[in-house]
Amino acid sequence: MNQQGILVVVSGFSGAGKGTLMKELLRRYDNYALSISATTRKPREGEENGREYFFLSEEEFKKLRDEHKLVEYAKYVNHYYGTPREYVEEKMAQGKDVILEIEIQGALKVKKRYPDALLLFITPPSAKELKRRLVGRGTESLEVINARLKRAAEEADGMEAYDYLLINDDIDQCVEKMHQLIQLQHEKTSYHLDFLGKMREDLYHLDDRD
Amino acid sequence: MNQQGILVVVSGFSGAGKGTLMKELLRRYDNYALSISATTRKPREGEENGREYFFLSEEEFKKLRDEHKLVEYAKYVNHYYGTPREYVEEKMAQGKDVILEIEIQGALKVKKRYPDALLLFITPPSAKELKRRLVGRGTESLEVINARLKRAAEEADGMEAYDYLLINDDIDQCVEKMHQLIQLQHEKTSYHLDFLGKMREDLYHLDDRD
Numbered sequence: 001m002n003q004q005g006i007l008v009v010v011s012g013f014s015g016a017g018k019g020t021l022m023k024e025l026l027r028r029y030d031n032y033a034l035s036i037s038a039t040t041r042k043p044r045e046g047e048e049n050g051r052e053y054f055f056l057s058e059e060e061f062k063k064l065r066d067e068h069k070l071v072e073y074a075k076y077v078n079h080y081y082g083t084p085r086e087y088v089e090e091k092m093a094q095g096k097d098v099i100l101e102i103e104i105q106g107a108l109k110v111k112k113r114y115p116d117a118l119l120l121f122i123t124p125p126s127a128k129e130l131k132r133r134l135v136g137r138g139t140e141s142l143e144v145i146n147a148r149l150k151r152a153a154e155e156a157d158g159m160e161a162y163d164y165l166l167i168n169d170d171i172d173q174c175v176e177k178m179h180q181l182i183q184l185q186h187e188k189t190s191y192h193l194d195f196l197g198k199m200r201e202d203l204y205h206l207d208d209r210d
Numbered sequence: 211m212n213q214q215g216i217l218v219v220v221s222g223f224s225g226a227g228k229g230t231l232m233k234e235l236l237r238r239y240d241n242y243a244l245s246i247s248a249t250t251r252k253p254r255e256g257e258e259n260g261r262e263y264f265f266l267s268e269e270e271f272k273k274l275r276d277e278h279k280l281v282e283y284a285k286y287v288n289h290y291y292g293t294p295r296e297y298v299e300e301k302m303a304q305g306k307d308v309i310l311e312i313e314i315q316g317a318l319k320v321k322k323r324y325p326d327a328l329l330l331f332i333t334p335p336s337a338k339e340l341k342r343r344l345v346g347r348g349t350e351s352l353e354v355i356n357a358r359l360k361r362a363a364e365e366a367d368g369m370e371a372y373d374y375l376l377i378n379d380d381i382d383q384c385v386e387k388m389h390q391l392i393q394l395q396h397e398k399t400s401y402h403l404d405f406l407g408k409m410r411e412d413l414y415h416l417d418d419r420d
Contacts, residue, residue: 013413121399127412146416153413159406164397181394187374187387189331196369202337203223203363206356 005033005092006185007114008099009107011159012122013152015134017168018101021122024175025099032182033091035100038064041079054084072102072109083110097182104158111161118185120178121162125169215243215302216395217324218309219317221369222332223362225344227378228311231332234385235309242392243301245310248274251289264294282312282319293320307392314368321371328395330388331372335379 012018026032038054040061049055056064061080064070073082083100091098100110110117124130127149134145164181168174189196222228236242248264250271259265266274271290274280283292293310301308310320320327334340337359344355374391378384399406 013409123406123409127409127416130413131416149413149416153410156406156410156413160399160403162399164394165399165402165406166397177394177397180390181397184374184387184391184394187376187391189370189372189375192375193370196333196366196375199223199333199337200363200366203340203359203366206337206341206359 003095003186004191005031005095006097006182007088007092007110007117008097008182008185009110009117009119010099010101010122011104011107011119011162012166012168013124013130013156014148015130016122016124017133017171017174018122020171021168021175021178022099022101024171025178028175029179031095031097033087033096033098035083035088035091035098037081037102038070038084039079039081041081071100071113072106074103074106076103081106104155108158108161116188116190118164118182119162120164120166120181121159122166122168122174125167213305213396214401215241215305216307216392217298217302217320217327218307218392218395219320219327219329220309220311220332221314221317221329221372222376222378223334223340223366224358225340225362226332226334227343227381227384228332230381231378231385231388232309232311234381235388238385239389241305241307243297243306243308245293245298245301245308247291247312248280248294249289249291251291281310281323282316284313284316286313291316314365318368318371326398326400328374328392329372330374330376330391331369332376332378332384335377 010018010022022034026034036050036052036054038056038061040056040058043049043053043055047053058080061082064084065073065082069085070082071085071088073080083102083106088098088100102110107119111119124133131145131149134140134148135142140148166174166178220228220232232244236244246260246264248266248271250266250268253259253263253265257263268290271292274294275283275292279295280292281295281298283290293312293316298308298310312320317329321329334343341355341359344350344358345352350358376384376388
């Protein structure tokens, strides 16, 4: 049976370690495909088209959107970001579990369109620990970090709608838990309605030769 | 943190091996408590009050029901069956994951009352295999077994509402999968709303000393 893949949406507080988690998950298991977003923002140094993002002109992006070829999209700070549908559905049909790493508002749109999508929210063990990690990166001033944490709190609207919360305390354990959660999702009844229907049909029609 | 236990409802086709699964799960792990039903039917040979069932008079049963001390109840073939609430809630409060092995209609009532309950449906790999197992027991005639299978099909209304389907092909794997499923249920966002609320609160209020 070539089972359909699961759609997994991963969000979380910036600094929760999502990037590292994703990288490690993909390194350890080969049944995952990471969706690549499209964006109208310009590539930063070191970024490559088709790796970090698909870099599109605003015209190209709006064409995709208008042709309903985006699973979800949103505008942040004058730039569009969106998830191209084709890659996602192609990989799922191949039996790959497809991971979207997107913001909460986009995630909620995905859930509406794909009710079986699994929504995972990654969080550090505490606000203090999150701050410690951001400070540890050494790329931003304390002022910028504080503003960012406040914004994170503000942007957390809707996190209660996620299916599972993963506390990223230990990267190794967190990866394994994420993998287990996604794999067990394959046992959801909604994926096995055909099996159940056939089972029921067969129970009626077994005869003495069976 | 003394985390609240999960309420787990297990149902399945008769002959799917639920009894053996439960016994094995409880033998391997000590974080489970198996709820004992109350019934107004008479004890059969070898059955003990408080072990297989709590055997009650109809009057005692109706008293429990009228005092809302049953999680769910139903009448089958002139006898009442029900799940006493006290044991379930006490064990959950102690952090035990409580397992109810009940019929589908009762399970759906439990889900209404406890939306976080995890509903697991156990099925053999096929109708033929189910029949083979029932015949193998050697306790019933082929005629009785065929009638039973038809009834099983009829009584399967509502199985689509279960959260997960467990195909009991290999008892060992099935026990482990059930255990994983229940344990991961503890990560459901709905169990961590306090944590999320506090996290958000803290993100707002971190200051430069943090």
